[in-house]
Amino acid sequence: MKAKLIFKKYKNSFSVYVENLEQLSVEEIKKIQNFVSDRKGFFDFETYTFSIQKRLEFDEFVFIVKHSAIEAIFIEQKIQTKKSKRVEFGKYKGMLYSELPDNYLVWLNSNYCGKDREIISAELKSRNLFSG
Numbered sequence: 001m002k003a004k005l006i007f008k009k010y011k012n013s014f015s016v017y018v019e020n021l022e023q024l025s026v027e028e029i030k031k032i033q034n035f036v037s038d039r040k041g042f043f044d045f046e047t048y049t050f051s052i053q054k055r056l057e058f059d060e061f062v063f064i065v066k067h068s069a070i071e072a073i074f075i076e077q078k079i080q081t082k083k084s085k086r087v088e089f090g091k092y093k094g095m096l097y098s099e100l101p102d103n104y105l106v107w108l109n110s111n112y113c114g115k116d117r118e119i120i121s122a123e124l125k126s127r128n129l130f131s132g
Helices: 026-038 058-066 103-113 117-126
Strands: 003-009 016-017 042-044 049-051 072-077
Touching: 003 058, 016 103, 026 042, 026 072, 042 103, 049 103, 072 103
Parallel strands: 003 072
Antiparallel strands: 003 016, 016 049, 042 049
């Protein structure tokens, strides 16, 4: 079975949602995991999303995946950037919460206890990533 990869491009980053992760074989999942780790990326198995430490456009992403051992179907999901508050800390300082990668928002939700918790929760809900 081919992995169904949904590419989301933000202003300074991107994330990829593996829509059919649960239907993939262990071997196919390992290929994706190796692809991500070889590029110093992060795979969040709770949200089925990954990102790698490189800014890529959709066409570039498709090209590098096609030249790996991964068989996939590619979908580009356009993100409508809405005005939101800017992050005041950390490696994404200055970016809008609406521009943050999915995996970082999920990480913030589990690890951040500051004043912007409601903004983080609302952004997770708007992306259908809220787990509780």
